[in-house]
Amino acid sequence: MSSAEPSPAEFEVAARCALAQMPDEFREQLAAVVLRIEEFASKEQLASVGIDSRWNLSGLYEGVPLTERSSWSSGDMPPVISLFRQPLLLEMRETGVAFEELVHHVVVHEAGHHFGFSDDDMHALEESVKD
Numbered sequence: 001m002s003s004a005e006p007s008p009a010e011f012e013v014a015a016r017c018a019l020a021q022m023p024d025e026f027r028e029q030l031a032a033v034v035l036r037i038e039e040f041a042s043k044e045q046l047a048s049v050g051i052d053s054r055w056n057l058s059g060l061y062e063g064v065p066l067t068e069r070s071s072w073s074s075g076d077m078p079p080v081i082s083l084f085r086q087p088l089l090l091e092m093r094e095t096g097v098a099f100e101e102l103v104h105h106v107v108v109h110e111a112g113h114h115f116g117f118s119d120d121d122m123h124a125l126e127e128s129v130k131d
Helices: 010-022 025-030 043-048 073-074 086-097 099-114 120-130
Strands: 034-038 058-064 080-083
Touching: 010 034, 010 058, 010 080, 010 086, 010 099, 043 058, 080 086, 080 099, 086 099, 099 120
Parallel strands: 034 080
Antiparallel strands: 058 080
């Protein structure tokens, strides 16, 4: 990684590495999830989670969690995990958390939503995939 702020491509590489570190049973079920890197969340995305400032949302899962799917869900759009680059860059500057660590945390958290996990479940999952 260069000394400049991580590019969208570097965010994508770090996010894909985080997904690749997931346990096999999770990684297989995440294969159809689309990964997007955007500068900021859209107004619609912010509204969907009740957040007013575009600086306050660093990642978002959009889709039907596996725990809520039925056989009728087969025609739905694929689920999406979005990372919002500018809020993540700000969080890196404000907290001093390393780039890869922060991206890893957000990706695992959003992937947890795909599985319908609680926050406690997500923390346990994140701990299980740390190096």
